[in-house]
Amino acid sequence: MSRRILEGKGVAKSFGGLMALRQIDFVLEEGEIVGLIGPNGAGKTTLFNVVSGVYPPDRGELFFDGRLISSLKPYQICRLGIGRTFQIVRPFLKMTCLENILISLIGRGERGKTLEEKKKEAREFLEFVGLRNRENSLAKDLTLIEKKRLEVARALATKPKLLLLDEVLAGLNPSEILQALELIHVIRTQMKITIFWIEHVMGAIMKASDRIIVLDQGEKIKEGKPEEIVSDPRVIEAYLGESNA
Amino acid sequence: MMKTWISLPLIFLLIFLPFFLSQYWLHVMIISLFYVMMASSWNLIAGYTGQISFAHAAFAGVGAYVSGMLAVNIGIPPWLGIFVGTFVASLLGVGLGYLCIRMGGIYLSLTTLGFSEILRIIITNEDRWTRGTMGLQIPGFFTEYSKMSYYFLFLIVSAVFLFILYRLIHSEMGLSFRAVLNDELAAASSGIDTIRVRILAFTISSAMAGMAGGLYGHYLMLITPDIPSLGQMFLVLAMAVIGGMGSFIGPILGAFVLEVLSEYIRIYGEYHVLLFGLVALGVARFAPEGMVGVIKKRWKVKESP
Ligand SMILES: Nc1ncnc2c1ncn2[C@@H]1O[C@H](COP(=O)(O)OP(=O)(O)OP(=O)(O)O)[C@@H](O)[C@H]1O
Ligand SMILES: [Mg+2]
Numbered sequence: 172m173s174r175r176i177l178e179g180k181g182v183a184k185s186f187g188g189l190m191a192l193r194q195i196d197f198v199l200e201e202g203e204i205v206g207l208i209g210p211n212g213a214g215k216t217t218l219f220n221v222v223s224g225v226y227p228p229d230r231g232e233l234f235f236d237g238r239l240i241s242s243l244k245p246y247q248i249c250r251l252g253i254g255r256t257f258q259i260v261r262p263f264l265k266m267t268c269l270e271n272i273l274i275s276l277i278g279r280g281e282r283g284k285t286l287e288e289k290k291k292e293a294r295e296f297l298e299f300v301g302l303r304n305r306e307n308s309l310a311k312d313l314t315l316i317e318k319k320r321l322e323v324a325r326a327l328a329t330k331p332k333l334l335l336l337d338e339v340l341a342g343l344n345p346s347e348i349l350q351a352l353e354l355i356h357v358i359r360t361q362m363k364i365t366i367f368w369i370e371h372v373m374g375a376i377m378k379a380s381d382r383i384i385v386l387d388q389g390e391k392i393k394e395g396k397p398e399e400i401v402s403d404p405r406v407i408e409a410y411l412g413e414s415n416a
Numbered sequence: 417m418m419k420t421w422i423s424l425p426l427i428f429l430l431i432f433l434p435f436f437l438s439q440y441w442l443h444v445m446i447i448s449l450f451y452v453m454m455a456s457s458w459n460l461i462a463g464y465t466g467q468i469s470f471a472h473a474a475f476a477g478v479g480a481y482v483s484g485m486l487a488v489n490i491g492i493p494p495w496l497g498i499f500v501g502t503f504v505a506s507l508l509g510v511g512l513g514y515l516c517i518r519m520g521g522i523y524l525s526l527t528t529l530g531f532s533e534i535l536r537i538i539i540t541n542e543d544r545w546t547r548g549t550m551g552l553q554i555p556g557f558f559t560e561y562s563k564m565s566y567y568f569l570f571l572i573v574s575a576v577f578l579f580i581l582y583r584l585i586h587s588e589m590g591l592s593f594r595a596v597l598n599d600e601l602a603a604a605s606s607g608i609d610t611i612r613v614r615i616l617a618f619t620i621s622s623a624m625a626g627m628a629g630g631l632y633g634h635y636l637m638l639i640t641p642d643i644p645s646l647g648q649m650f651l652v653l654a655m656a657v658i659g660g661m662g663s664f665i666g667p668i669l670g671a672f673v674l675e676v677l678s679e680y681i682r683i684y685g686e687y688h689v690l691l692f693g694l695v696a697l698g699v700a701r702f703a704p705e706g707m708v709g710v711i712k713k714r715w716k717v718k719e720s721p
Contacts, residue, residue: 223605245604255605263598266591274595277588278607286588329607 176201176333176365177222177253181231184214184221191217193389194231199333204359204366206376206397209386210409215369216258218386219335222367223255224248235333250280254331256322258338258369262310268321269306272296275328293328300324300354315342327358334358336368340375348372352379377401385409434567442563448675449570450632453577455655455667457624460581462653463662464590465617466597470649471512471528474535475505475622476629477644481539481546483630484554484639489545494557498630505626506619513618517611532646540641551640554633566635573631577624582664584620593617597662647689651678654692658699660706669707 177199184192191214199205207215221228224245233241240248249255254275263271272293273286297303300320305313310321319339326334336355340348352375358364370376376383377397385393385400387409393400400406434442458472482504483497492500516527539546546552558565584590592613595603604610633639642648651674659670674692681688699706 225601225605244609245601246607246609249605249607257602257605261599261602263595263602265598266594270591270594273588273591274603274608275606277592278603280607289588325606 174201175199175234176236177367178234179218179222179231180234182218182221182228182233183230184217184226184228190389192221192228195386195389195391197384197391197394199365199367201332201365202359202363203381204355204368204379206380206383207367207369207386208371208373208376208383208400209392212388213386213409214389215386216337219255219337219367219369222248223253223335246278249278249329249331252330252332253335254326254329254333255335256319256326256337256339258341260315260318260322262313262318262321262325264311265309267307267309268297268302268313269293271310271321271325272328275325279330296324296328299327316347319343323354327362327364331364333365333367336366338369338371340370340372348375355379430571434564439563442567444676444679446563446567446570446635448672449567449574450628450635451652451655451671451675452574452668453628453631454625454652455659455671456578456581456664457621457628458652459656459661459667460584460593460624461617461621462656463666464585464593464597465614467517467614467618468525469528469618469621470525470646470653471532472621472625472652473646473649474528474532474644475509475625476632476648477535477539477641478505478508479626479629480633480639480643481552482626484552484633485545487554487634488552494555494630494634498627498634501630502623502627505629506623509619509622509626510615512622513615517614517618529646532644532649536641536644536646539644546641549641551638553638556637557634570631570635573627577628578664578668585664589613589616650693651689654689654696657696658692658706660708661704663705663708666706666708673707 175198179195179197182192182195183190195218207218209215220226222233224240224243224247228241231241232239235248235251235253238251240251243251263274269290273289276289276293294303294306297306300323302317302320302324305317310318313321323336323339340351343351355366356379359366368376368380377400380397383395383397383400384391385406392405392409393403434445437445454472454476458469461467461469479498479501482501483494486492486497486500487494512528512531516524519527540548542548543550557569585593592603592608595606595608596610596613600610629643633643655670655674656667657670658674659668660666678688678692681691703710705712
């Protein structure tokens with residue numbers, strides 16, 4: 172049995188009267204790739220925001236590597252080893268791609284590395300996501316696909332143990348999805364990073380995940396292997412309910 | 417390459433020019449250098465971390481009054497006094513920064529505006545110590561008064577400020593400043609302690625204003641509540657905005673151009689600050705990169721016809 176890397180106990184979060192998360196319990200084991208799915212507005216992004224410290228949970232506790240993180244600030248959580256991407260990408264628009272990555276390297280707060288050494292390392296991350304030739308372009312001049320790659324590279328450059336990916340496949344065409352899945356495979360197997368990802372592209376997330384957690388209206392309605400999920404009546408209903416609405 | 421071609425003759429000019437200037441224009445140059453320090457250090461917080469503070473002139477006032485009152489009341493020499501003034505300004509900077517940076521945006525502007533006015537009112541009313549609007553006479557730096565010596569003193573300190581700012585902007589800290597300006601949440605999610613970064617910028621900038629104010633006071637040898645006034649603040653703001661906020665050269669250019677201009681406009685009354693304020697509004701709206709932005713565009717057009 173491997174180690175628990177992330178654990179949520181009774182995590183709840185509301186916005187005004189809206190309960191975006193109601194007492195969610197979940198566990199991620201080290202090395203796993205876990206998919207988080209659910210209809211629009213189910214609370215998936217909110218869960219990522221709570222885990223990464225954008226806002227603290229109203230109730231419940233979060234543990235990362237056995238450490239209580241629910242009252243820490245985003246930069247502290249990032250430094251402990253949780254990297255994330257944003258569903259609506261948020262690159263530093265008026266900075267170059269290289270500078271975007273450098274920020275993550277600076278954010279690690281390591282001592283003893285010169286800026287030149289960090290630049291060299293940053294280029295490797297750009298290379299990894301295929302943006303090496305865009306090193307000096309401003310982020311605002313990138314295409315959406317390129318911005319998404321930059322977003323992933325930036326999250327990786329924080330040197331995470333756990334990576335939260337929020338709909339990185341949305342808007343990609345089938346061949347780009349295949350490329351992205353390959354990247355995710357490498358992140359997992361070679362970089363040994365645990366992955367927690369949100370996706371609406373069902374084929375991809377079912378194929379590439381070890382386990383799936385399903386949220387609906389702020390509640391965890393199902394959790395299990397991909398093949399158990401697709402045949403579950405509650406899950407099908409949650410999704411059908413959405414398409415009927 | 418470009419940079420050395422421009423800056424070498426400029427350095428020569430700044431060193432030899434004063435020998436050809438009248439006392440009056442020497443004075444204008446000294447005041448311009450004061451504004452270079454003020455506008456460039458304000459640019460660090462406003463242009464590079466996006467915090468529009470209205471307390472910058474107030475910090476200059478702190479520097480001037482702390483050093484001035486120390487000299488008058490306990491005979492501390494101005495050379496030492498300005499460092500005490502700088503230190504007090506940076507302490508107040510940390511405190512005010514701590515108080516209002518978490519609030520951010522408009523709250524920061526309002527709090528610093530309030531701080532600035534309160535300070536001006538205190539200085540005006542505590543006339544037992546400050547002599548209020550009458551002004552406090554304080555000693556100068558040199559036993560033998562010479563505008564030339566002041567010019568070189570101001571030139572050297574400005575050069576040191578600009579060197580520090582340049583290094584800062586091009587360091588990792590400078591990158592963090594820009595990341596915070598671009599997207600605070602994304603910066604925080606990349607491991608940047610955004611509050612610390614902003615307080616640091618605020619403190620460095622306050623300290624610089626404090627030192628600039630101290631120098632200014634001991635040059636004028638008469639300090640009044642005009643130094644920490646909002647009129648002064650808006651002039652500094654206009655210089656940075658019109659010159660080009662968020663660029664290194666912008667505030668330097670703005671300081672010289674506006675100070676020289678205001679010498680010409682001043683004969684029509686004290687409306688120049690109002691006028692500059694209006695121009696700054698227009699610039700912020702239509703040419704947000706200021707004079708530097710306009711010049712850069714022209715340059716590119718010429719280069720590739
Ligand atoms: N900052 C916020 N303030 C107010 N309401 C919010 C906020 N963030 C999310 N919500 C609301 O909380 C609910 C859950 O939103 P969330 O973004 O977590 O959904 P999601 O599962 O990620 O959906 P999608 O698949 O559309 O991205 C929604 O009803 C949303 O409107
Ligand atoms: Mg979402």
